[in-house]
Amino acid sequence: FTSNSLSGLDVVITAGPTREAIDPVRFISNHSSGKMGYALAEAARDAGARVTIISGPVRLDAPEKVTVIQVESASEMLAASLEQQKNCDIFIAAAAVADYRPLQVAQQKIKKAGEQMQIALVKNPDIVATIATLDTPPFVVGFAAETQDVATYARGKLESKNLKMIIANDVSNADIGFNSDSNSVTVFWGENQQDFPRMSKSALSNELIELIAHQYTVNSNP
Numbered sequence: 281f282t283s284n285s286l287s288g289l290d291v292v293i294t295a296g297p298t299r300e301a302i303d304p305v306r307f308i309s310n311h312s313s314g315k316m317g318y319a320l321a322e323a324a325r326d327a328g329a330r331v332t333i334i335s336g337p338v339r340l341d342a343p344e345k346v347t348v349i350q351v352e353s354a355s356e357m358l359a360a361s362l363e364q365q366k367n368c369d370i371f372i373a374a375a376a377v378a379d380y381r382p383l384q385v386a387q388q389k390i391k392k393a394g395e396q397m398q399i400a401l402v403k404n405p406d407i408v409a410t411i412a413t414l415d416t417p418p419f420v421v422g423f424a425a426e427t428q429d430v431a432t433y434a435r436g437k438l439e440s441k442n443l444k445m446i447i448a449n450d451v452s453n454a455d456i457g458f459n460s461d462s463n464s465v466t467v468f469w470g471e472n473q474q475d476f477p478r479m480s481k482s483a484l485s486n487e488l489i490e491l492i493a494h495q496y497t498v499n500s501n502p
């Protein structure tokens with residue numbers, strides 16, 4: 281597969297989970313593998329872009345000729361994203377950012393005590409919405425993992441987060457999404473939508489990058 285649809289463009293992709301520290305040895309995280317973000321990075325590179333992944337902790341090798349910036353927490357991912365968006369045409373948020381983080385990070389390992397314990401959490405910043413509402417934002421693409429009413433929730437996030445496009449997948453189906461090597465998605469932009477049937481994350485990424493490149497061009501030359 282070769283294309284030059286992103287030739288000369290800078291693409292930044294967030295990928296993987298974030299880790300939110302509880303104390304020096306514990307954290308809150310999720311099962312995101314990072315596979316979709318990394319597959320998109322390879323597809324964007326193959327389409328001619330200079331690509332940077334801002335990556336939470338994953339078990340994946342850095343793709344050839346792609347810059348990988350390693351982060352742990354949502355706060356670190358936000359700081360790296362704000363820095364990288366300065367030199368970025370297309371920003372794709374594929375990371376599964378933890379919605380909340382512990383209010384306080386204990387400086388020492390928390391000791392076992394009573395039968396119950398509580399950890400107070402505070403909301404993390406919404407990275408993709410922060411980037412998309414900057415004064416001169418890049419072309420911003422988000423993801424929506426939904427278990428019901430996929431179109432309604434995805435369109436809601438497209439609007440509330442100020443995104444140009446959103447890639448929605450139905451995570452109630454265990455065969456696709458998160459840790460799987462294949463995925464099936466519906467992309468929403470403006471009043472439009474396009475369904476992509478189940479295929480490998482790599483084949484799907486090539487198709488998604490072509491659609492994103494096309495919409496980027498339409499958006500830049502209205």
Ligand code: C5P
Nearest residue numbers: 373374375377404405406407408422423
């Ligand atoms: O609101 P929800 O988490 O479903 O939105 C998913 C989209 O928002 C994804 O593109 C994800 O990468 C992004 N996101 C983010 N920062 C957050 C939460 C989600 O960038 N704190």
